[in-house]
Amino acid sequence: MNYMFPGSYAWGNFSVLAVGIWAIVQRDSLDAIMMFLTGLLLTVLTDIIHISVFYPSNNHLTDVKRFSIGMAIFSLLLKPVSCYLVYRMYQxxxxxxxFNIGVACARRDRSTYEPIDQQDAPPQWPDSSKTAQQPY
Known part of the structure; x- marks a missing residue:
């Protein structure tokens, strides 16, 4: 059988689909959803390369090849929408x-910071050496 795209196209998209199923099933995992988002972004790039390299000339287009190219392009057009929805799930x-490029340094807001080793605060428990001894 004469396939339109090489096996790497199918392996890439099906492996991202498997990671996507894993990300949906495991709702508490941020790693799974981040791997799915990264995989989707990588397959956008590889799909563009596959479609541009393996697009046949006009005299070799059959109906099956035309349909498979159309579905590949349709899938490529839907992937940015999928990336946005997956990013919303991640949030x-x-x-x-x-995104930090290193120009501005991250600073903590210390207005609500409460140190636990305050030197000025009065002790919570009375000092037993300074208290007067009770007569018996």
Whole structure:
């Protein structure tokens, strides 16, 4: 049988599909959803390469090849929407991705910071050496 795309196209997309099923089943895992998002982004790039390299000339287009190319392009067009939805799932699960290029340094807001070893605070328990001894 004459296939349109090489096996790497199918292996890449099916492995990302398997990671996506894992990410949906395991709702508390941020790693699974991040791997799924990374896989989707990588398959966008590899799908563009596969479609551009393996696109046949016009005189060799059959109906089956035309349909498979159309479905591959349709899948490629839907992947950015899928990436956005997966990123929203990542945020809902508590993931936080901040893009930092190193120009601005991260600073902590210390206005609500309460140190546990305050030197100025009065001791919580009375000092037993300074208390007067009770007469018997």
């Amino acid at each position: 809902e699960r508590g993931g936080e991705y901040t």
